[in-house]
Amino acid sequence: MPLTWDDPRLTTPDDHLVTALASGGHIRLAACRSRTVVREAQRLHSLSPLSTLALGRLLTGGLLFASSFKHEDDNLTLRLDCSGPLRSMTVIAEGDGSCRGEIAAPQLPSLVDAKGRLAVRAAVEGGRLTVIRDLGLRDPYVGTVPLVSGEIAQDLISYLYYSEQRPGVMFLSVDLDGDRVRDAAGLLLEALPGADDALLAHIEERAAGFPEISYWLREGFTPAQLMDLLMGDPEIRLLELREVAYRCRCSRDRMRRNLAALGLDDREELAADPKGIDLVCHFCNHSYHFTQEEMGGLLP
Ligand SMILES: [Zn+2]
Numbered sequence: 010m011p012l013t014w015d016d017p018r019l020t021t022p023d024d025h026l027v028t029a030l031a032s033g034g035h036i037r038l039a040a041c042r043s044r045t046v047v048r049e050a051q052r053l054h055s056l057s058p059l060s061t062l063a064l065g066r067l068l069t070g071g072l073l074f075a076s077s078f079k080h081e082d083d084n085l086t087l088r089l090d091c092s093g094p095l096r097s098m099t100v101i102a103e104g105d106g107s108c109r110g111e112i113a114a115p116q117l118p119s120l121v122d123a124k125g126r127l128a129v130r131a132a133v134e135g136g137r138l139t140v141i142r143d144l145g146l147r148d149p150y151v152g153t154v155p156l157v158s159g160e161i162a163q164d165l166i167s168y169l170y171y172s173e174q175r176p177g178v179m180f181l182s183v184d185l186d187g188d189r190v191r192d193a194a195g196l197l198l199e200a201l202p203g204a205d206d207a208l209l210a211h212i213e214e215r216a217a218g219f220p221e222i223s224y225w226l227r228e229g230f231t232p233a234q235l236m237d238l239l240m241g242d243p244e245i246r247l248l249e250l251r252e253v254a255y256r257c258r259c260s261r262d263r264m265r266r267n268l269a270a271l272g273l274d275d276r277e278e279l280a281a282d283p284k285g286i287d288l289v290c291h292f293c294n295h296s297y298h299f300t301q302e303e304m305g306g307l308l309p
Pocket residue numbers: 257258259290291292293294295
C-alpha cells in the first residue's frame with residue numbers, strides 16, 4: 010500500500026526513515042530521525058561529545074545512503090580514514106534499517122571552529138572516504154574519494170557526485186546538549202537521471218537558504234515534513250517508511266568463524282594460552298570468551 014501523508018507512523022517520535030519522489034520523479038528524497046541510534050552508539054562506545062558528533066553523523070549518513078536498498082540483506086560500508094586525531098570511522102548500514110559503527114578515537118577532545126562550535130573537521134584534517142556497496146552480486150562496488158570538508162555531509166555528497174555521478178544535497182544533524190544527544194536526523198536529496206540543470210540550480214538555491222535541520226527538529230518537525238519543507242513541491246510523493254535502529258550482527262558463531270579463518274600460526278599461538286581468549290566486537294563491545302579447549306578444536 011502506498012505511504013500517504015495521513016499515515017500516523019509519519020508523526021512517531023521514534024527513529025524512522027522516509028523516502029519520497031519529487032519534481033516529476035527527477036528528485037529522490039530520504040529523511041530520517043536517528044536520535045536513538047546515536048544515543049546507542051554513544052552509550053556502547055562511551056563517546057565524548059565530538060566523537061558522538063562524528064560517528065553520529067556518519068551513522069545517519071549511512072542510513073540515508075542505504076535508503077534505496079531493495080533487499081534486507083543489501084548493505085554498505087562507509088569507511089573514513091584521516092590524518093587527524095579521529096584517525097578512522099566505519100559504519101555499516103543495511104537494507105532493513107539496521108546500522109552499526111565504530112570510531113578509532115572514542116574520546117576526542119572538544120575541538121572547536123572559529124565560532125566556538127564543535128568541529129569534526131578539526132579532528133579530521135585530510136583523508137579519504139571509501140564506500141563499499143554489497144548488493145549480493147558477485148563483486149561489491151567500491152569507490153573512494155578524498156575528503157573535501159571533514160564535516161561528513163559534504164564528503165558523502167562529494168562521493169555521490171564524483172564516484173556515482175549523482176548530484177545531491179545532504180544535511181546531517183546531531184544536536185547535543187552538553188553530553189546528551191538531544192536529537193539527530195538527516196536529509197538527502199539526489200538528482201535522478203533526467204533532472205536538468207535548471208532544476209538542479211533551483212534545488213541548490215533552496216538548500217543554500219535552508220536552516221540547519223536541528224532548528225526544524227526543535228520546532229517539532231518530522232522527517233517527512235523536513236523533505237516537504239526543503240522541496241516546496243505540492244506533488245511530492247511518499248514512497249516508503251522503515252524503522253531504523255543500531256543493531257549489531259555479532260554472535261559466538263560468527264566470532265568462531267573469524268577465528269577459524271585465521272592462519273595456522275595465529276591459531277596455534279592463541280590456543281597456547283591456558284586462560285583461553287576474549288574477543289571483543291568492535292561495533293557493540295560485546296565480549297566473547299573461548300576456552301583453550303575450544304581454541305584447540307580449531308586446530309587441525
Ligand atoms: Zn557486536
